[in-house]
Amino acid sequence: MSTVITSPNSALQRDGGASASSTSSISLPASVVQTVAINLADRSYPITIAPGLLATPATYAALPKATAALIVTNTTVAPLYADALRSALAPKYAQVHTVVLPDGEEHKNWQTLNLIFDALLQHGCDRKTVLFALGGGVVGDMTGFAAASYMRGVPFVQVPTTLLAQVDSSVGGKTAINHPLGKNMIGAFYQPQLVVCDLSTLDTLPVRELSAGLAEVIKYGPIADMDFMGWLEEHMDALLARDRTALAHAVRRSCEIKAWVVGQDEREAGLRAILNFGHTFGHAIEAGMGYGAWLHGEGVGAGMVMAAELSRRLGLVDDAFAARLKTLVQRAGLPLRGPVLDAADNAGRYLELMRVDKKAEAGEIRFVLIDGPGRACVRAAPDALVREVIDACCAG
Structure with missing residues (x-):
């Protein structure tokens, strides 16, 4: 018994959206801020793509008002980008707190997740506090799960700093931690308010991490868009x-395909x-x-x-x-x-x-x-x- 899935590319063309030929053959300059929309009724949000977005206060102008923000990051990313994000958020939030988690998939567990809750409670954060996930997929997944759980739901923003997170894990609202018997088995569907894909952060990405991110880019060709596979x-x-x-x-292009899929399911x-x-x-x-x-x-x-x-x-x-x-x-x-x-x-x-x-x-x-x-x-x-x-x- 099999379930055959209609290609997002063919459906995009039927719906009058971007076709493979129009999007896979044209590359806009990286300096142009590009936006891909996730259409989920009252849970809709934009994905913004360009270099320099992370450190620009205007990037966060449309976010809901709140007294406090909590940046969740890790020991690798914090020295690179935490200060820049904190400075960009300072004009909008009276208090900007930071919690730094240990780095690595092996730390995607209950113990590390509790460090986020500890920080939220110690700072007296209320249900309007905005969480900012600054890092790769592990940070994004755990921050999203914490946001879904704290006071039964607080807003959060994805600021992915790896290619894998920018093209996949930061988009679509899947949040989770691992269990020793299975990956991402404990979590929730919970959508962010905004995804900020700052291409500048990819400059500091180790070669191995860049290749790992390309795996999630490559997958979109075979499943949905062979013209994109040819472009790759x-x-x-x-x-x-x-x-x-x-x-x-x-x-x-990766975000366009994922946005269409998530919008349908x-x-x-x-x-x-x-x-x-x-x-x-x-x-x-x-x-x-x-x-x-x-x-x-x-x-x-x-x-x-x-x-x-x-x-x-x-x-x-x-x-x-x-x-x-x-x-x-x-x-x-x-x-x-x-x-x-x-x-x-x-x-x-x-x-x-x-x-x-x-x-x-x-x-x-x-x-x-x-x-x-x-x-x-x-x-x-x-x-x-x-x-x-x-x-x-x-x-x-």
Whole structure:
């Protein structure tokens, strides 16, 4: 039984929105502030994209009035950008507090989440206090979850400083922490008031983190927009060199596709599942290796290769497509092969971890697969075939 998902690109064209040909071939200068709208009725908000936004007070002018703001960041990002954000917020908020969390996926847990609640309570923050998530996906997910929970909901703003967060985790309102048995298993859907994608912050991103972010960019091509995949093939070198114009286009197009998907399916009842292409295998890698050993994007990169191979073996795509995607993943500097999680029964360990995936139903693993280039489907696959794919695609 499979669920076939209509491509966001084709629907965008039917609705009179931006088509692949118009958006994937034209790159605006990075200095132009670009805005992508998330349309969710009273929960709608803009994503702004340009260099220099973080430190500009006007960026935050439309936010609701409040006495206090709390910047949530981590030990890596705080020395780089916390002072600049605090200065930009000072004209709007009488009090700007900061809490600095330990850095790393291994700290995305209850203990670290409580540090945010401790800061809110110690400063006497009320329900109008605005939280600002300054950092990557871990900071964004935890800040959003804290905002959803504190006093049953306070406003928050995403200020993502990694490519992965700018194109994926900061957009769409998924908030969560990890559990030792599964990634992002405890959380809530809770939308931010604003997403600020300051391209300048990508200048300080380590090379490994840049590649990890490109995994979440690459996924949008196979699932929704093959013209965008072609654009990525043409501009991968520019993206790796941090060309501002190329990055601006990649961030914008990724956000356009995700905005359309989230606007149709905020709570992942169907369509939104396509955004998890590569993630079922990838989350198993992260959990099996121990959070932090592999970056999220590295797991997704290897996971996309595995999902494409499963799609090929099911007859959904041909050899050429699977090879094309594999080449693009490799060019982005991402791993092509998954790790060995259990020397005795590696495939069995992967299957065990994937049964905890949020898309699993009644213990049946459901994979996001490519049902022809630019089109995704969600379906189960025989365990025996999945085992073959894992054995073929893992190191060892």
